[in-house]
Amino acid sequence: MDDQPLIRWDWIGRNWDTGRAGSIMSLLVDHVIMASLAIVLGLVIALPMGIACVRWRWLYQPTSGVMNVIYALPSLPVFMFLLPVTGLERATVIIPLGVYAVAVLVPAVVDGITAVPDHVRQSAVAMGFNPLRRLLQIELALAVPVVLAGLRVVAVSSISLVSVGALIGQGGLGNLFTDAFKRDFLTPAIVGIVLIIAMALIADGLLIFLQRVLTPWAKARRST
Protein backbone atom coordinates (compact mmCIF):
# COMPACT_ATOMS: atom_id res chain seq x y z
CA MET A 1 0.00 0.00 0.00
CA ASP A 2 2.80 2.39 0.94
CA ASP A 3 4.55 2.09 -2.38
CA GLN A 4 1.26 2.39 -4.23
CA PRO A 5 1.02 5.61 -6.32
CA LEU A 6 -1.73 8.07 -5.38
CA ILE A 7 -3.47 7.59 -8.69
CA ARG A 8 -3.35 4.41 -10.66
CA TRP A 9 -3.93 5.66 -14.20
CA ASP A 10 -4.06 2.16 -15.55
CA TRP A 11 -7.04 1.41 -13.30
CA ILE A 12 -8.83 4.48 -14.64
CA GLY A 13 -8.04 3.44 -18.19
CA ARG A 14 -9.39 -0.06 -17.68
CA ASN A 15 -12.56 1.04 -15.93
CA TRP A 16 -13.41 4.23 -17.83
CA ASP A 17 -15.92 2.82 -20.24
CA THR A 18 -16.30 -0.91 -20.17
CA GLY A 19 -19.91 -0.79 -21.32
CA ARG A 20 -20.88 -2.56 -18.13
CA ALA A 21 -22.93 -1.16 -15.23
CA GLY A 22 -20.06 -0.40 -12.87
CA SER A 23 -17.86 1.57 -15.27
CA ILE A 24 -16.94 5.16 -14.45
CA MET A 25 -18.81 6.37 -17.52
CA SER A 26 -22.07 4.67 -16.64
CA LEU A 27 -21.82 5.85 -13.03
CA LEU A 28 -21.32 9.37 -14.31
CA VAL A 29 -24.40 9.12 -16.53
CA ASP A 30 -26.37 7.73 -13.59
CA HIS A 31 -25.20 10.58 -11.44
CA VAL A 32 -26.19 13.22 -13.96
CA ILE A 33 -29.62 11.66 -14.45
CA MET A 34 -30.38 11.46 -10.73
CA ALA A 35 -29.17 14.97 -9.97
CA SER A 36 -31.03 16.46 -12.96
CA LEU A 37 -34.27 14.68 -12.14
CA ALA A 38 -34.06 15.86 -8.53
CA ILE A 39 -33.55 19.46 -9.65
CA VAL A 40 -36.37 19.34 -12.19
CA LEU A 41 -38.68 17.65 -9.69
CA GLY A 42 -37.85 20.34 -7.13
CA LEU A 43 -38.54 23.16 -9.58
CA VAL A 44 -41.80 21.67 -10.83
CA ILE A 45 -43.10 21.34 -7.29
CA ALA A 46 -41.66 24.60 -5.93
CA LEU A 47 -43.17 26.86 -8.61
CA PRO A 48 -46.83 26.19 -7.84
CA MET A 49 -46.10 26.05 -4.10
CA GLY A 50 -44.31 29.39 -4.22
CA ILE A 51 -47.08 30.96 -6.27
CA ALA A 52 -49.67 29.63 -3.81
CA CYS A 53 -47.68 31.07 -0.91
CA VAL A 54 -47.68 34.49 -2.58
CA ARG A 55 -51.38 34.28 -3.40
CA TRP A 56 -52.35 33.15 0.13
CA ARG A 57 -49.80 34.79 2.37
CA TRP A 58 -50.87 32.86 5.47
CA LEU A 59 -49.60 29.66 3.81
CA TYR A 60 -46.02 30.89 3.69
CA GLN A 61 -45.15 30.79 7.41
CA PRO A 62 -46.21 27.18 8.01
CA THR A 63 -44.82 26.06 4.65
CA SER A 64 -41.40 27.54 5.22
CA GLY A 65 -41.40 26.08 8.76
CA VAL A 66 -42.01 22.58 7.40
CA MET A 67 -39.44 23.17 4.63
CA ASN A 68 -36.76 24.10 7.15
CA VAL A 69 -37.40 21.00 9.19
CA ILE A 70 -37.19 18.82 6.08
CA TYR A 71 -34.00 20.53 5.03
CA ALA A 72 -32.51 19.77 8.43
CA LEU A 73 -33.13 16.02 8.09
CA PRO A 74 -29.94 14.09 7.32
CA SER A 75 -30.20 12.41 3.94
CA LEU A 76 -29.13 8.90 4.85
CA PRO A 77 -31.96 8.13 7.31
CA VAL A 78 -34.38 9.59 4.77
CA PHE A 79 -33.11 7.16 2.13
CA MET A 80 -33.45 4.32 4.61
CA PHE A 81 -36.94 5.42 5.50
CA LEU A 82 -38.00 5.52 1.84
CA LEU A 83 -36.35 2.23 1.00
CA PRO A 84 -39.28 -0.02 1.94
CA VAL A 85 -41.61 2.16 -0.16
CA THR A 86 -39.56 2.72 -3.29
CA GLY A 87 -37.07 -0.11 -3.16
CA LEU A 88 -33.49 -0.06 -4.39
CA GLU A 89 -34.34 2.33 -7.16
CA ARG A 90 -33.11 5.70 -8.29
CA ALA A 91 -36.37 7.15 -6.98
CA THR A 92 -35.19 6.49 -3.44
CA VAL A 93 -32.45 9.05 -4.00
CA ILE A 94 -34.27 11.39 -6.36
CA ILE A 95 -37.32 11.96 -4.17
CA PRO A 96 -35.52 13.22 -1.04
CA LEU A 97 -33.15 15.36 -3.11
CA GLY A 98 -36.15 16.79 -4.97
CA VAL A 99 -37.71 17.66 -1.62
CA TYR A 100 -34.52 19.41 -0.50
CA ALA A 101 -34.62 21.36 -3.75
CA VAL A 102 -38.20 22.37 -3.01
CA ALA A 103 -37.13 23.62 0.40
CA VAL A 104 -34.60 25.94 -1.22
CA LEU A 105 -36.68 26.98 -4.24
CA VAL A 106 -40.00 27.84 -2.60
CA PRO A 107 -38.51 30.82 -0.73
CA ALA A 108 -36.71 31.82 -3.93
CA VAL A 109 -39.97 31.85 -5.91
CA VAL A 110 -41.76 33.74 -3.13
CA ASP A 111 -38.95 36.31 -2.77
CA GLY A 112 -38.69 36.72 -6.53
CA ILE A 113 -42.38 37.44 -6.96
CA THR A 114 -42.79 39.66 -3.90
CA ALA A 115 -39.77 41.72 -4.99
CA VAL A 116 -41.65 42.89 -8.09
CA PRO A 117 -42.13 46.63 -7.48
CA ASP A 118 -45.71 47.57 -6.75
CA HIS A 119 -45.81 50.19 -9.50
CA VAL A 120 -44.85 47.54 -12.06
CA ARG A 121 -47.62 45.24 -10.85
CA GLN A 122 -50.10 48.14 -10.80
CA SER A 123 -49.22 49.20 -14.29
CA ALA A 124 -49.67 45.64 -15.53
CA VAL A 125 -53.17 45.67 -14.05
CA ALA A 126 -53.87 49.06 -15.59
CA MET A 127 -52.70 47.91 -19.04
CA GLY A 128 -55.33 45.18 -18.94
CA PHE A 129 -53.35 42.02 -18.10
CA ASN A 130 -55.66 39.38 -16.65
CA PRO A 131 -54.34 37.69 -13.48
CA LEU A 132 -52.88 34.59 -15.17
CA ARG A 133 -51.06 36.54 -17.86
CA ARG A 134 -49.76 38.98 -15.28
CA LEU A 135 -48.41 36.08 -13.21
CA LEU A 136 -46.69 34.41 -16.15
CA GLN A 137 -45.50 37.35 -18.22
CA ILE A 138 -44.68 39.85 -15.49
CA GLU A 139 -44.34 38.38 -12.03
CA LEU A 140 -42.69 35.06 -12.85
CA ALA A 141 -40.59 36.60 -15.60
CA LEU A 142 -39.27 39.12 -13.10
CA ALA A 143 -38.66 36.39 -10.51
CA VAL A 144 -36.34 34.50 -12.89
CA PRO A 145 -33.03 35.92 -11.57
CA VAL A 146 -33.89 35.06 -7.96
CA VAL A 147 -35.13 31.58 -8.91
CA LEU A 148 -32.00 30.96 -10.97
CA ALA A 149 -29.84 31.97 -8.01
CA GLY A 150 -31.73 29.39 -5.95
CA LEU A 151 -31.25 26.82 -8.70
CA ARG A 152 -27.50 27.30 -8.57
CA VAL A 153 -27.47 26.37 -4.90
CA VAL A 154 -29.77 23.43 -5.56
CA ALA A 155 -27.73 22.16 -8.52
CA VAL A 156 -24.45 22.07 -6.66
CA SER A 157 -25.87 20.52 -3.51
CA SER A 158 -27.88 17.91 -5.42
CA ILE A 159 -24.86 16.87 -7.45
CA SER A 160 -22.88 16.37 -4.29
CA LEU A 161 -25.69 14.70 -2.30
CA VAL A 162 -26.43 12.04 -4.93
CA SER A 163 -23.27 10.28 -3.83
CA VAL A 164 -24.77 9.53 -0.39
CA GLY A 165 -27.12 7.21 -2.27
CA ALA A 166 -24.14 4.88 -2.74
CA LEU A 167 -24.91 3.51 0.72
CA ILE A 168 -28.06 1.99 -0.74
CA GLY A 169 -26.38 1.18 -4.01
CA GLN A 170 -27.79 4.13 -5.98
CA GLY A 171 -25.18 6.80 -5.66
CA GLY A 172 -23.84 7.34 -9.15
CA LEU A 173 -20.21 8.30 -8.74
CA GLY A 174 -20.68 7.87 -4.99
CA ASN A 175 -20.29 4.15 -5.64
CA LEU A 176 -16.63 4.86 -6.34
CA PHE A 177 -16.23 6.00 -2.72
CA THR A 178 -17.72 2.83 -1.25
CA ASP A 179 -15.62 0.87 -3.69
CA ALA A 180 -12.48 2.69 -2.56
CA PHE A 181 -13.28 2.04 1.08
CA LYS A 182 -14.01 -1.61 0.60
CA ARG A 183 -10.79 -2.23 -1.26
CA ASP A 184 -8.63 0.25 0.60
CA PHE A 185 -7.74 1.66 -2.78
CA LEU A 186 -7.62 5.45 -3.22
CA THR A 187 -7.87 5.93 -6.97
CA PRO A 188 -11.65 5.47 -7.41
CA ALA A 189 -12.35 7.97 -4.60
CA ILE A 190 -10.14 10.58 -6.22
CA VAL A 191 -11.77 10.02 -9.61
CA GLY A 192 -15.20 10.38 -7.98
CA ILE A 193 -14.32 13.61 -6.19
CA VAL A 194 -12.76 15.20 -9.26
CA LEU A 195 -15.70 14.29 -11.49
CA ILE A 196 -18.28 15.49 -8.97
CA ILE A 197 -16.52 18.82 -8.54
CA ALA A 198 -16.19 19.18 -12.31
CA MET A 199 -19.87 18.41 -12.76
CA ALA A 200 -20.85 20.96 -10.12
CA LEU A 201 -18.70 23.60 -11.78
CA ILE A 202 -20.15 22.85 -15.20
CA ALA A 203 -23.72 22.95 -13.89
CA ASP A 204 -23.06 26.25 -12.13
CA GLY A 205 -21.45 27.67 -15.26
CA LEU A 206 -24.42 26.62 -17.36
CA LEU A 207 -26.82 28.29 -14.95
CA ILE A 208 -24.77 31.51 -14.97
CA PHE A 209 -24.81 31.40 -18.76
CA LEU A 210 -28.57 30.85 -18.69
CA GLN A 211 -28.92 33.83 -16.37
CA ARG A 212 -27.01 36.05 -18.81
CA VAL A 213 -29.06 34.92 -21.77
CA LEU A 214 -32.47 34.91 -20.11
CA THR A 215 -32.18 38.09 -18.07
CA PRO A 216 -29.98 40.66 -19.82
CA TRP A 217 -32.18 43.29 -18.18
CA ALA A 218 -30.96 42.29 -14.72
CA LYS A 219 -27.31 42.97 -15.52
CA ALA A 220 -27.23 46.31 -13.78
CA ARG A 221 -29.27 46.48 -10.62
CA ARG A 222 -32.01 48.72 -11.78
CA SER A 223 -33.34 51.83 -10.15
CA THR A 224 -36.90 51.58 -11.40
Added chain:
Amino acid sequence: MITFDGVTKRYGDGTVAVDHLQLEMATGEITVLVGPSGCGKTTSLRMINRMIDASEGQILLDGVDVRTIDPPTLRRGIGYVIQQAGLFPHRTIVDNIATVPFLLGWNRKKARDRAMELLERVGLRPEMASRYPFQLSGGQQQRVGVARALAADPPVLLMDEPFSAVDPVVRTSLQEELLRLQSELNKTIVFVTHDIDEAITLGDRVAVLRVGGKLAQYAEPATLLSDPADDFVREFLGQDRGIRRLSFIDDSGLRLRSDLTVPVADEVTAVAATAAAVESPWLAVVDEENRPIGWVAAADLPAAGTLRDVRLLSHGTFVRGKDSLRTALDAALLSPSGCAIAVDGDGRVAGVATRESLDEAMALAASATFDPKDAADG
Protein backbone atom coordinates in the same frame (compact mmCIF):
# COMPACT_ATOMS: atom_id res chain seq x y z
CA MET B 1 -67.19 62.25 -21.98
CA ILE B 2 -66.51 60.84 -18.53
CA THR B 3 -69.23 61.45 -15.98
CA PHE B 4 -68.92 61.03 -12.23
CA ASP B 5 -72.44 60.81 -10.91
CA GLY B 6 -72.58 61.00 -7.13
CA VAL B 7 -69.49 58.81 -6.77
CA THR B 8 -68.38 57.84 -3.27
CA LYS B 9 -65.55 55.52 -2.29
CA ARG B 10 -65.45 54.14 1.21
CA TYR B 11 -62.50 51.83 1.92
CA GLY B 12 -62.79 48.75 4.13
CA ASP B 13 -61.36 50.59 7.13
CA GLY B 14 -64.06 53.25 6.90
CA THR B 15 -61.92 55.93 5.20
CA VAL B 16 -64.06 58.00 2.86
CA ALA B 17 -61.60 58.75 0.05
CA VAL B 18 -64.10 60.28 -2.39
CA ASP B 19 -67.34 61.86 -1.28
CA HIS B 20 -70.30 62.27 -3.64
CA LEU B 21 -68.19 63.45 -6.54
CA GLN B 22 -70.15 65.06 -9.35
CA LEU B 23 -68.05 65.86 -12.42
CA GLU B 24 -68.23 65.91 -16.18
CA MET B 25 -64.98 65.60 -18.06
CA ALA B 26 -65.31 66.76 -21.63
CA THR B 27 -64.20 64.67 -24.60
CA GLY B 28 -60.96 65.87 -26.16
CA GLU B 29 -60.01 68.02 -23.18
CA ILE B 30 -57.49 67.76 -20.37
CA THR B 31 -59.27 67.65 -17.02
CA VAL B 32 -56.95 68.02 -14.07
CA LEU B 33 -57.73 66.69 -10.60
CA VAL B 34 -55.66 68.65 -8.14
CA GLY B 35 -55.51 68.77 -4.36
CA PRO B 36 -53.32 68.02 -1.37
CA SER B 37 -52.00 64.52 -0.71
CA GLY B 38 -54.72 62.11 0.41
CA CYS B 39 -57.64 64.03 -1.05
CA GLY B 40 -58.72 61.10 -3.20
CA LYS B 41 -57.18 61.92 -6.57
CA THR B 42 -55.70 58.50 -7.24
CA THR B 43 -58.83 56.80 -5.96
CA SER B 44 -60.98 58.87 -8.32
CA LEU B 45 -58.73 58.10 -11.27
CA ARG B 46 -58.62 54.37 -10.57
CA MET B 47 -62.38 54.15 -10.34
CA ILE B 48 -62.51 55.12 -14.01
CA ASN B 49 -60.63 52.00 -15.16
CA ARG B 50 -62.00 49.91 -12.31
CA MET B 51 -58.73 49.28 -10.54
CA ILE B 52 -60.95 50.41 -7.68
CA ASP B 53 -64.72 50.00 -7.67
CA ALA B 54 -66.93 52.81 -6.42
CA SER B 55 -69.00 52.24 -3.28
CA GLU B 56 -71.84 54.46 -4.45
CA GLY B 57 -72.79 56.29 -7.59
CA GLN B 58 -71.84 55.64 -11.19
CA ILE B 59 -69.03 56.44 -13.55
CA LEU B 60 -70.12 56.69 -17.16
CA LEU B 61 -67.84 56.52 -20.18
CA ASP B 62 -69.77 58.11 -23.02
CA GLY B 63 -72.94 57.15 -21.22
CA VAL B 64 -71.94 53.56 -20.45
CA ASP B 65 -71.54 52.52 -16.81
CA VAL B 66 -67.96 51.26 -16.50
CA ARG B 67 -69.13 48.52 -14.18
CA THR B 68 -70.87 46.83 -17.09
CA ILE B 69 -67.51 46.36 -18.86
CA ASP B 70 -65.12 43.51 -18.03
CA PRO B 71 -62.07 45.12 -16.36
CA PRO B 72 -59.25 43.86 -18.66
CA THR B 73 -61.28 44.88 -21.74
CA LEU B 74 -62.08 48.27 -20.25
CA ARG B 75 -58.43 48.88 -19.31
CA ARG B 76 -57.05 47.98 -22.73
CA GLY B 77 -59.14 50.84 -24.06
CA ILE B 78 -57.84 53.37 -21.53
CA GLY B 79 -54.22 54.53 -21.45
CA TYR B 80 -52.64 54.79 -18.01
CA VAL B 81 -49.45 56.58 -16.96
CA ILE B 82 -48.09 56.63 -13.40
CA GLN B 83 -45.43 58.49 -11.50
CA GLN B 84 -42.60 55.93 -11.60
CA ALA B 85 -43.54 55.11 -15.21
CA GLY B 86 -44.12 51.50 -14.11
CA LEU B 87 -42.23 50.16 -17.12
CA PHE B 88 -41.62 46.42 -17.24
CA PRO B 89 -37.91 46.04 -16.37
CA HIS B 90 -37.54 42.80 -18.33
CA ARG B 91 -38.92 44.10 -21.60
CA THR B 92 -37.16 46.28 -24.11
CA ILE B 93 -38.48 49.77 -24.67
CA VAL B 94 -40.17 48.84 -27.94
CA ASP B 95 -41.88 45.86 -26.30
CA ASN B 96 -42.90 47.97 -23.33
CA ILE B 97 -44.60 50.39 -25.67
CA ALA B 98 -46.23 47.53 -27.58
CA THR B 99 -47.69 46.03 -24.38
CA VAL B 100 -51.35 46.76 -25.05
CA PRO B 101 -51.19 45.93 -28.79
CA PHE B 102 -49.68 42.56 -27.79
CA LEU B 103 -52.49 42.03 -25.28
CA LEU B 104 -55.00 42.91 -27.97
CA GLY B 105 -53.49 40.20 -30.16
CA TRP B 106 -51.97 42.35 -32.90
CA ASN B 107 -49.27 40.51 -34.77
CA ARG B 108 -45.73 41.20 -33.52
CA LYS B 109 -44.61 43.17 -36.53
CA LYS B 110 -47.59 45.49 -36.59
CA ALA B 111 -47.36 46.05 -32.83
CA ARG B 112 -43.64 46.86 -33.00
CA ASP B 113 -44.07 49.14 -36.00
CA ARG B 114 -46.70 51.03 -34.09
CA ALA B 115 -44.39 51.17 -31.04
CA MET B 116 -41.54 52.60 -33.13
CA GLU B 117 -43.85 55.26 -34.49
CA LEU B 118 -44.82 56.26 -30.96
CA LEU B 119 -41.24 56.23 -29.76
CA GLU B 120 -40.52 58.94 -32.25
CA ARG B 121 -43.74 60.74 -31.46
CA VAL B 122 -42.76 61.24 -27.83
CA GLY B 123 -39.37 62.56 -28.86
CA LEU B 124 -37.10 59.55 -28.33
CA ARG B 125 -34.48 58.32 -30.79
CA PRO B 126 -35.05 54.95 -32.52
CA GLU B 127 -31.84 53.53 -30.98
CA MET B 128 -33.66 53.53 -27.64
CA ALA B 129 -36.00 50.81 -28.89
CA SER B 130 -33.76 47.88 -28.00
CA ARG B 131 -32.69 49.20 -24.61
CA TYR B 132 -34.07 48.16 -21.26
CA PRO B 133 -35.79 50.59 -18.89
CA PHE B 134 -32.86 50.73 -16.46
CA GLN B 135 -30.75 52.21 -19.25
CA LEU B 136 -32.99 55.29 -19.55
CA SER B 137 -33.18 58.47 -17.48
CA GLY B 138 -36.27 59.24 -15.44
CA GLY B 139 -37.54 61.71 -18.00
CA GLN B 140 -37.02 59.27 -20.87
CA GLN B 141 -38.83 56.55 -18.93
CA GLN B 142 -41.77 58.90 -18.47
CA ARG B 143 -41.86 59.52 -22.22
CA VAL B 144 -41.91 55.76 -22.78
CA GLY B 145 -44.73 55.56 -20.24
CA VAL B 146 -46.73 58.06 -22.27
CA ALA B 147 -45.95 56.23 -25.54
CA ARG B 148 -47.05 52.94 -23.98
CA ALA B 149 -50.32 54.47 -22.85
CA LEU B 150 -50.98 55.74 -26.38
CA ALA B 151 -49.97 52.56 -28.20
CA ALA B 152 -53.42 51.16 -28.91
CA ASP B 153 -54.76 54.66 -29.61
CA PRO B 154 -57.23 54.70 -26.71
CA PRO B 155 -59.65 57.63 -26.64
CA VAL B 156 -59.08 58.12 -22.91
CA LEU B 157 -55.81 58.66 -21.05
CA LEU B 158 -55.44 58.56 -17.26
CA MET B 159 -52.29 60.13 -15.84
CA ASP B 160 -51.46 59.90 -12.13
CA GLU B 161 -48.77 62.45 -11.18
CA PRO B 162 -46.74 61.34 -14.20
CA PHE B 163 -44.20 64.15 -14.01
CA SER B 164 -43.84 64.52 -10.24
CA ALA B 165 -40.66 62.50 -9.86
CA VAL B 166 -38.54 64.26 -12.48
CA ASP B 167 -36.54 67.44 -12.01
CA PRO B 168 -38.18 70.80 -12.81
CA VAL B 169 -36.47 71.36 -16.16
CA VAL B 170 -37.42 67.93 -17.47
CA ARG B 171 -40.91 68.37 -16.03
CA THR B 172 -41.43 71.56 -18.00
CA SER B 173 -40.33 69.90 -21.22
CA LEU B 174 -42.59 66.90 -20.57
CA GLN B 175 -45.52 69.25 -19.95
CA GLU B 176 -44.86 71.06 -23.21
CA GLU B 177 -44.58 67.73 -24.99
CA LEU B 178 -47.90 66.59 -23.57
CA LEU B 179 -49.63 69.77 -24.72
CA ARG B 180 -48.09 69.39 -28.17
CA LEU B 181 -49.22 65.75 -28.39
CA GLN B 182 -52.66 66.67 -27.17
CA SER B 183 -53.02 69.35 -29.83
CA GLU B 184 -52.47 66.59 -32.42
CA LEU B 185 -54.38 63.75 -30.76
CA ASN B 186 -57.28 65.35 -28.90
CA LYS B 187 -57.58 62.62 -26.28
CA THR B 188 -59.85 62.81 -23.29
CA ILE B 189 -57.21 63.14 -20.60
CA VAL B 190 -57.69 62.96 -16.84
CA PHE B 191 -54.52 64.25 -15.23
CA VAL B 192 -53.85 64.01 -11.50
CA THR B 193 -51.34 66.26 -9.74
CA HIS B 194 -50.77 67.89 -6.38
CA ASP B 195 -49.01 70.79 -8.09
CA ILE B 196 -51.40 73.66 -8.74
CA ASP B 197 -49.02 75.27 -11.24
CA GLU B 198 -48.98 72.09 -13.28
CA ALA B 199 -52.77 71.95 -13.06
CA ILE B 200 -53.05 75.49 -14.36
CA THR B 201 -50.51 74.92 -17.13
CA LEU B 202 -52.10 71.74 -18.46
CA GLY B 203 -55.77 71.83 -17.60
CA ASP B 204 -58.57 72.89 -19.90
CA ARG B 205 -60.56 72.48 -16.73
CA VAL B 206 -59.36 71.96 -13.18
CA ALA B 207 -61.16 70.16 -10.35
CA VAL B 208 -59.80 71.16 -6.96
CA LEU B 209 -60.41 68.48 -4.31
CA ARG B 210 -60.09 68.86 -0.58
CA VAL B 211 -59.15 66.15 1.91
CA GLY B 212 -62.14 63.92 2.48
CA GLY B 213 -62.68 63.65 -1.24
CA LYS B 214 -65.00 66.62 -1.66
CA LEU B 215 -64.99 68.80 -4.76
CA ALA B 216 -64.05 72.35 -3.80
CA GLN B 217 -64.21 73.97 -7.24
CA TYR B 218 -64.42 72.91 -10.86
CA ALA B 219 -63.52 75.62 -13.34
CA GLU B 220 -61.23 76.77 -16.10
CA PRO B 221 -57.78 77.77 -14.83
CA ALA B 222 -58.29 81.49 -15.44
CA THR B 223 -61.54 81.43 -13.50
CA LEU B 224 -59.90 79.53 -10.69
CA LEU B 225 -57.29 82.26 -10.42
CA SER B 226 -59.70 85.17 -10.63
CA ASP B 227 -62.58 83.70 -8.62
CA PRO B 228 -61.52 81.03 -6.14
CA ALA B 229 -64.66 79.54 -4.62
CA ASP B 230 -63.50 79.73 -1.02
CA ASP B 231 -60.56 80.20 1.33
CA PHE B 232 -59.36 76.64 0.82
CA VAL B 233 -59.04 77.11 -2.94
CA ARG B 234 -57.55 80.59 -2.47
CA GLU B 235 -54.89 79.25 -0.13
CA PHE B 236 -54.22 76.25 -2.33
CA LEU B 237 -53.65 78.53 -5.30
CA GLY B 238 -51.00 80.31 -3.28
CA GLN B 239 -49.29 83.62 -3.97
CA ASP B 240 -49.23 85.64 -7.17
CA ARG B 241 -52.70 84.70 -8.34
CA GLY B 242 -53.01 88.07 -10.07
CA ILE B 243 -49.76 87.77 -11.96
CA ARG B 244 -50.39 84.14 -12.85
CA ARG B 245 -53.79 85.02 -14.22
CA LEU B 246 -52.05 87.20 -16.79
CA SER B 247 -50.92 83.92 -18.43
CA PHE B 248 -54.48 83.45 -19.64
CA ILE B 249 -54.90 86.90 -21.14
CA ASP B 250 -53.69 87.33 -24.68
CA ASP B 251 -51.74 90.34 -25.89
CA SER B 252 -54.51 91.76 -28.05
CA GLY B 253 -55.13 94.53 -25.51
CA LEU B 254 -51.55 95.67 -25.86
CA ARG B 255 -50.93 98.65 -28.17
CA LEU B 256 -47.60 98.59 -29.94
CA ARG B 257 -45.51 101.54 -31.14
CA SER B 258 -43.65 101.10 -34.41
CA ASP B 259 -41.53 104.26 -34.23
CA LEU B 260 -39.18 103.20 -31.42
CA THR B 261 -36.71 101.05 -33.39
CA VAL B 262 -33.43 102.09 -35.00
CA PRO B 263 -31.09 100.07 -37.28
CA VAL B 264 -27.72 99.19 -35.78
CA ALA B 265 -25.98 100.76 -38.80
CA ASP B 266 -27.30 104.25 -37.93
CA GLU B 267 -24.95 107.10 -37.01
CA VAL B 268 -25.36 108.15 -33.38
CA THR B 269 -26.27 111.65 -34.46
CA ALA B 270 -29.21 110.28 -36.45
CA VAL B 271 -30.21 108.15 -33.47
CA ALA B 272 -30.19 111.16 -31.15
CA ALA B 273 -32.41 112.99 -33.62
CA THR B 274 -34.85 110.06 -33.78
CA ALA B 275 -35.03 109.90 -30.00
CA ALA B 276 -35.85 113.55 -29.82
CA ALA B 277 -38.45 113.27 -32.58
CA VAL B 278 -40.35 110.37 -30.93
CA GLU B 279 -39.85 111.85 -27.48
CA SER B 280 -38.44 108.65 -26.02
CA PRO B 281 -35.34 108.27 -23.85
CA TRP B 282 -34.94 104.67 -25.11
CA LEU B 283 -34.76 103.10 -28.55
CA ALA B 284 -34.75 99.44 -29.56
CA VAL B 285 -31.82 98.53 -31.83
CA VAL B 286 -32.38 96.04 -34.65
CA ASP B 287 -29.97 94.24 -36.96
CA GLU B 288 -30.08 94.13 -40.77
CA GLU B 289 -32.85 91.53 -40.67
CA ASN B 290 -34.97 93.57 -38.27
CA ARG B 291 -34.26 91.30 -35.30
CA PRO B 292 -33.88 93.01 -31.91
CA ILE B 293 -30.39 93.15 -30.41
CA GLY B 294 -30.79 95.49 -27.43
CA TRP B 295 -31.74 98.87 -26.07
CA VAL B 296 -29.84 102.11 -26.30
CA ALA B 297 -30.37 105.16 -24.05
CA ALA B 298 -30.34 108.53 -25.88
CA ALA B 299 -28.56 110.07 -22.91
CA ASP B 300 -25.65 107.63 -23.17
CA LEU B 301 -24.85 108.13 -26.85
CA PRO B 302 -21.23 108.95 -27.68
CA ALA B 303 -20.41 111.99 -29.81
CA ALA B 304 -19.67 110.10 -33.03
CA GLY B 305 -19.74 106.68 -34.74
CA THR B 306 -22.55 104.20 -35.42
CA LEU B 307 -24.57 102.13 -32.96
CA ARG B 308 -22.12 99.27 -33.55
CA ASP B 309 -19.67 101.12 -31.31
CA VAL B 310 -22.20 101.45 -28.49
CA ARG B 311 -22.67 98.89 -25.73
CA LEU B 312 -26.34 97.91 -25.93
CA LEU B 313 -28.48 97.10 -22.90
CA SER B 314 -30.42 93.87 -22.32
CA HIS B 315 -33.88 93.35 -23.76
CA GLY B 316 -36.85 90.96 -23.53
CA THR B 317 -39.25 89.88 -26.25
CA PHE B 318 -42.68 88.31 -26.60
CA VAL B 319 -44.35 86.83 -29.67
CA ARG B 320 -47.16 89.02 -30.92
CA GLY B 321 -50.50 87.21 -31.14
CA LYS B 322 -49.16 84.10 -29.37
CA ASP B 323 -47.73 84.99 -25.98
CA SER B 324 -49.72 86.08 -22.96
CA LEU B 325 -49.72 89.37 -21.14
CA ARG B 326 -47.60 87.69 -18.48
CA THR B 327 -44.81 86.98 -20.98
CA ALA B 328 -45.02 90.56 -22.24
CA LEU B 329 -44.75 91.91 -18.70
CA ASP B 330 -41.83 89.60 -18.03
CA ALA B 331 -40.11 90.83 -21.19
CA ALA B 332 -40.57 94.43 -20.05
CA LEU B 333 -39.07 93.67 -16.65
CA LEU B 334 -35.98 92.21 -18.33
CA SER B 335 -34.92 95.46 -19.89
CA PRO B 336 -33.83 98.72 -18.25
CA SER B 337 -36.22 100.60 -20.53
CA GLY B 338 -39.22 98.90 -18.90
CA CYS B 339 -40.61 98.27 -22.38
CA ALA B 340 -41.18 94.91 -24.09
CA ILE B 341 -40.23 94.23 -27.70
CA ALA B 342 -42.90 92.40 -29.70
CA VAL B 343 -41.62 90.04 -32.40
CA ASP B 344 -43.38 88.00 -35.07
CA GLY B 345 -43.06 84.23 -35.47
CA ASP B 346 -39.71 84.69 -37.25
CA GLY B 347 -38.26 86.85 -34.50
CA ARG B 348 -38.52 90.10 -36.43
CA VAL B 349 -39.64 93.18 -34.57
CA ALA B 350 -43.39 93.84 -34.77
CA GLY B 351 -43.34 96.85 -32.45
CA VAL B 352 -42.66 97.97 -28.91
CA ALA B 353 -45.02 97.77 -25.94
CA THR B 354 -44.26 100.81 -23.81
CA ARG B 355 -44.86 101.16 -20.07
CA GLU B 356 -47.98 103.16 -20.84
CA SER B 357 -49.47 100.47 -23.08
CA LEU B 358 -48.58 97.73 -20.56
CA ASP B 359 -50.24 99.80 -17.88
CA GLU B 360 -53.41 100.12 -19.95
CA ALA B 361 -53.50 96.39 -20.67
CA MET B 362 -53.06 95.55 -16.96
CA ALA B 363 -55.90 97.87 -16.02
CA LEU B 364 -58.09 96.21 -18.63
CA ALA B 365 -57.18 92.76 -17.28
CA ALA B 366 -57.89 93.80 -13.70
CA SER B 367 -61.33 95.17 -14.60
CA ALA B 368 -62.21 91.86 -16.26
CA THR B 369 -61.46 89.67 -13.23
CA PHE B 370 -65.11 89.12 -12.47
CA ASP B 371 -67.08 87.35 -15.16
CA PRO B 372 -70.52 86.32 -13.86
CA LYS B 373 -70.75 83.41 -16.34
CA ASP B 374 -67.60 81.70 -15.07
CA ALA B 375 -68.47 82.39 -11.45
CA ALA B 376 -71.73 80.49 -11.89
CA ASP B 377 -69.83 77.32 -12.84
CA GLY B 378 -67.61 77.32 -9.76
